[in-house]
Amino acid sequence: MKPSSSLSFHLLLLLLLPQLLMAEYAGGPYQKAPDDDGDKLDKHYYARSCPSFEAIVGSKIAHWHSVDPTLSPGLIRLHFHDCAVRGCDASILLDNPGGERRSPVSATLRGFHVIDDIKAEIERRCPKTVSCADILVAAARDATLMVGGPYWGNVYGRRDGRVSIAQQAEALPKGRESITHLIDFFESMGLDILDLVVLSGAHTVGRATCQSIQYRLYNYTGVPSKSDPSINPRYLNYLKRKCRWPSAYVDLDATTPTKFDNAYYRNLDNRMGLLSTDQLLHSDSRTGPLVAALSSQPMVFVHQFARSMKNLADTMVLEGDEGEIRTNCNFVNEY
Structure with missing residues (x-):
């Protein structure tokens, strides 16, 4: 369209949304349409393999927000920069020469150390299970909550990309x-x-x-x-x-x-x-x-x-063998 x-x-849609919201919260006849989240992404993706995933992310985001509240908007921006280049594949996190992270457009991005902290804790509890791309998606949602924004249910199962090119980041607004x-x-x-x-x-x-x-x-x-x-x-x-x-x-x-x-x-x-x-x-x-x-x-x-x-979080998602689950968000796996 x-x-x-x-x-x-x-x-x-915008004019009708207040009435739809009132019906929804009042238990009225309006029912939200099911989300079209693809064939593999699922809100219960880590229910068995890493049930504490979202709790870990939420706890870490709350901690870092208390240390520096300006990090929360930074994490929302970091998530957008990731998804806007090659899709939501955590390519912005790769710390290699010539990667998106080294682009002049990325010079003021913040929050990399927060994602590293979250990843380290998740690897300790659920090794080789949760992708950095999914961590970014969850972190952006919880960072939004920290600044008074809305909650939404995420779906998971993204894979991390193996390619990051600085020149591609130059296309960002x-x-x-x-x-x-x-x-x-x-x-x-x-x-x-x-x-x-x-x-x-x-x-x-x-x-x-x-x-x-x-x-x-x-x-x-x-x-x-x-x-x-x-x-x-x-x-x-x-x-x-x-x-x-x-x-x-x-x-x-x-x-x-x-x-x-x-x-x-x-x-x-x-x-x-x-x-x-x-x-x-x-x-x-x-x-x-x-x-x-x-x-x-x-x-x-x-x-x-x-x-x-x-x-945004559904943008050009990698699934299955299209990507990997990095054990360190800054580097592709060596194995």
Whole structure:
């Protein structure tokens, strides 16, 4: 279904979701459709081989969040970077020369040590059983919970990839693309325009480097001292004070930066999107109506975020002999 023909359907879905949710939680006639999770992925995949898997992940994520709450948004981003290149195969974790992890796009990724900690504990209890790809999927869900986001049931059984290429990571969005480019990129992953708008809402938490936005502040369209006119003037003044140095960090959500909510979309209404691609979601005719719906209906965003994250986790999954179960997430197995 092409974006142009599916927008009305998505808007109808967003408008009806509050009623559907009320029926669901009230035990009414509405029943959720079964998930199409493929032939092999299963929510009970580790029920016998590693029953403590999700409990280990949850405990470790809670620990690391207490140490550094900024790691939780970082883990959500790490999961996206993995799935957006070669699918959800943990290729981003491979620490080899010329791999995705060494790409300039990956320079600000965080949370690798958290995944290593989880993997070490799982290997101690369930050796050679749980893939790094499944750990990333579970960690992203539990990191979302840590920042106040929704819970969703994951399915498991992914295998880890053996290939990681830095050049392929360069195709990842960098915050300066057109909406057409983003739509095409998400379609290449098997995701649609609703997933694009909803998953962009992950920017309700987390930070970006000032380097990624300085062109909007000081050199817009290549003109020295020119600023992006789409930025709210008061917000622009704040960003110029905050981002005097490229190495500084700035919150993606200027109003509730540590809370998972739909303020990200309300900020776009006020021309306070940090990245160019954020603000363009509001102004583009294909995505703007979805932004407006999510801005006015916070529970719809929460519910749909869970669905879109499940869609993301199903991207180009390796199963069976297509991959392996790494015993160390940083390296392919030697055996």
